[in-house]
Amino acid sequence: APSGPTGPVIFAASSLQAPLDELAENWTSLGNREPVLSYASSTALARQIENGSLADLYISADEQWIDYIVTAGKIDPDGIRTLAGNSIVLATSRDGPHAKLYETIPTTAAILEGVTVTSGDPDSVPLGRYAKEILVAEGIWDDIGRRMIRTSSSSAALRLVLLKEADFGVLYASDVERRDDLVSYPAFAKGLHSPIRYKAVLLPSSGHPEAGEFLDYIASDEAAAVFAKYGFTLP
Amino acid sequence: MSFDIAVRKSLGDCSINVAFQSEAPLVAIIGQSGVGKTTLLNCIAGLLKPDTGRIAVEGTTLFDSKQQIDLPPNQRNCGYVFQDSRLFPHKTVKENLLYGMGRSDGSIALSLGNAVSLLDIGSLLERKPGSLSGGETRRVAIGRALLSNPKFLLLDEPLASLDNARADRIIETIERLRDELAIPMLYVSHDTNEVARLTDTVVTLD
Amino acid sequence: MSFDIAVRKSLGDCSINVAFQSEAPLVAIIGQSGVGKTTLLNCIAGLLKPDTGRIAVEGTTLFDSKQQIDLPPNQRNCGYVFQDSRLFPHKTVKENLLYGMGRSDGSIALSLGNAVSLLDIGSLLERKPGSLSGGETRRVAIGRALLSNPKFLLLDEPLASLDNARADRIIETIERLRDELAIPMLYVSHDTNEVARLTDTVVTLD
Amino acid sequence: MIAPLSSAEWEIITLSLKVTSVAVLLALPIAYGLALVLTRSRFPGRFLLDALVHLPLVLPPVVTGYVLLILFGRNGPIGSFLESTFGTSLTFRWTGAALAAAVMALPLMVRAMRLSIEAVDPRLVEAAHTLGASRWRTFATIILPLSLPGILAGAILGFARSIGEFGATITFVSNIPGETRTLPLAIYTSLQVPGTDIAVARLVVLAVIISLAALILSEWLVRRASGGRAHVL
């Protein structure tokens, strides 16, 4: 690993930064060496791994890429661990004009009539793919999909809602959960989108003795509580 | 009074201190190389600011340190043949010649055709200055100054690099301007014959 | 044979066709402005390539279109006083003077001190060329060429912009080089007195 | 790889060219004005202006995009003014992409232009003045044409930077197909999904071809402008 005598090198999706930072701190306070966490998009990290990075652990927000790594690296798929899940909500600013409105209007279609909606880009961002599945299932994709503001990450979509540049965001529950400036509306029935799973895998190149232990730790029940604290669901 | 000039100016190690008044239309300025002749012309053209002094040509005050008059160079109506020619490299010879022609309130009304045949530069009109010979460059520079419709002329060794025949024709023109139009001129030269032919009024710098 | 030269060269509208051989160390080149004097010197210095011809100085062939000889300019060992001086603007006068001194196989062994006092440029040594007067620039250009330890000299109107006293001293030096060292020189000038004083061998271009 | 361009690819290319040309045309006069002002005088605040112009180069593009979003968003000071005055908005529109590209290209263009303006021989400016030319005429007839190489170099740099602009664009105007999904955003989008290597490669090749074409054009322009002048060495 680049940093030599330190802890294992973890390549992790940016969207997991908040819980993972806390978990790494906890892990270190248990007397372990501090893991080195490199946050970037799941894509960039996967390509780096493919091209011979010395990472010990890969934690992805995008199942496609973990499958890709597992296939390309001939990794035993049994080694994949699911750390957490997530759900999708419709959110708006608490002090915006739409915060009250949608308490009284029942259907998603009615709420989203004529307003600006943002989410991840369905072509490239997992969040967008889930949003598209939901809107298709709701039968309003043809209308919304055309005018949806497609961002390059879940955090960019969140930012647009926070700035009120978009009236509504189709966002991860974990991004909305702990914010008191947003209200989320449980507009979507469960099961409208494929399950959201954050998965981790020990990379075959890993020689770090503590990498496996750290993986066990972040997949533990104790860790699940931390994920839950940040709005993630149990795996 | 053609010229009423008193200039003090320090530039690096050199300092000039000149004062003269003249009724003669053509005043020759002579002096050793490096004595400050070009510096004096630059002051009169408004490109350098004298430390103190007064510059008036034909009764028009161009500069006066006491009265705080300092006309900008583009309002001094002077035709200046620079020692280093300074043709515009991106313009053709013809465009160079025409550059100053717009000026309305000058005294020399020379046509482009006149100037071109006088200076024998007809074949150069469409060329860019970069490919001209030394003497050709000089002739175009003279033409540009003459055509700029000036009220007075500053000529800094105008005939350098010119063959005798051509130099002769240009001197004749200068004599004509001196006599017929009484255009005030300051004429810097090292050639004593040239100077003797043109004027009795000689200012020697030292 | 000091010079054995036969050059044909077309440049735009102008074409030169010169041939001369000379035992005299100093050959004057005269001719109207624009006739091709500078072009000829550039060919001899190696800056322009003649269309056809042969250039030999003191028995050394510098160019021969038949034998396909074409020495690059930096191997021709010539000291060239350019008509437009071409001092290096980013170097001091002293650095300009010393620039060519390294050349080993030349014929003029002049010391920096000699050249400086001869040309009267001692007070300019630390200045940059940008602030020199016309004549000062000229003198430094002459100094740079003389100090470059050349086997022969090309002088393109070396005395332009110089006052008589200084021009005289430089002519004396040129005469000394001509007589004592028999350095071949091509000397371009418009001044017939100058030419008459220096040589009987005159090549007229037309 | 050698299949003809799909209509989606055409759309991306025409959009990119539209955004880039508007960006360069917008930035060119502003950059030249800034270059002039930064070259000519030492007014108070000049230094701040200089720094401000450089900022988009120094800051990560995401930050520049974010700042644009805050300023030009519908709640931002400029954005709300534009909305109320002209009824238009730049956010999430191709015009916003052009603005982002222009802002990112600006510092490069200014630098190149400054270099050329500083190289204009002041003796020629003086000569123009003695010939009666006003400040303005001197500018238009001497300084502007003599600094043409810098303007061209600035335009080339600006074009290249604009056509490659990604971070500020995606942050400011998002990634909307047909509206703001320019070539770089399309490449990025394809890169995010495994198994799209061919689509990515096609788009990259297109970007290379466009930039080659632009280079050829610019070289031709430069040679025309310089009148085929010989080169230095």
Add this chain to the structure above:
Amino acid sequence: MIAPLSSAEWEIITLSLKVTSVAVLLALPIAYGLALVLTRSRFPGRFLLDALVHLPLVLPPVVTGYVLLILFGRNGPIGSFLESTFGTSLTFRWTGAALAAAVMALPLMVRAMRLSIEAVDPRLVEAAHTLGASRWRTFATIILPLSLPGILAGAILGFARSIGEFGATITFVSNIPGETRTLPLAIYTSLQVPGTDIAVARLVVLAVIISLAALILSEWLVRRASGGRAHVL
């Protein structure tokens, strides 16, 4: 906002400055060499080289980073060579971040330098030749010093571009704290987490301060180099 710098912030700044200075020092001679070659002659392939130099400007930074990853990765042609020959690797190391920054800065530097090299008066080069100077001496004593303004402008552009480089860096060398997490990557990282506005603002201000300092330094250098020469207008 006015709290003193934390040790993490210091680490980020020193890392950024290290990466940037190595990048600029690395790119400077290469850029100048390329500028010379592209200015002086019309060898076959010159055009391709020109286009290649511009590519990092035209392509989205992610693609450039990806190409670097493929070339310099442990399995890549250059990467495996470096590994087997020198036992070192650039991937996921600050040296790789410097390489990415250098590659991204290169086209800007080359353009500025070309502008100045093309402006060198060929008559001075001829004069040097008649004074016996070889090609090499002419280069070192005439062309190089006279193109100094372009070198300085290139260095400024390169420095600014390097210190702001994000996309190619995070793609090529990831985002490893203390090793490759430069200022822009740190800003990005902070932007991902809610409630870190102050941390982001502090980092942005630091970036601004560094670039201001660099500008002041460069202006001072330029003025020294030009000997306080007067300006054009």
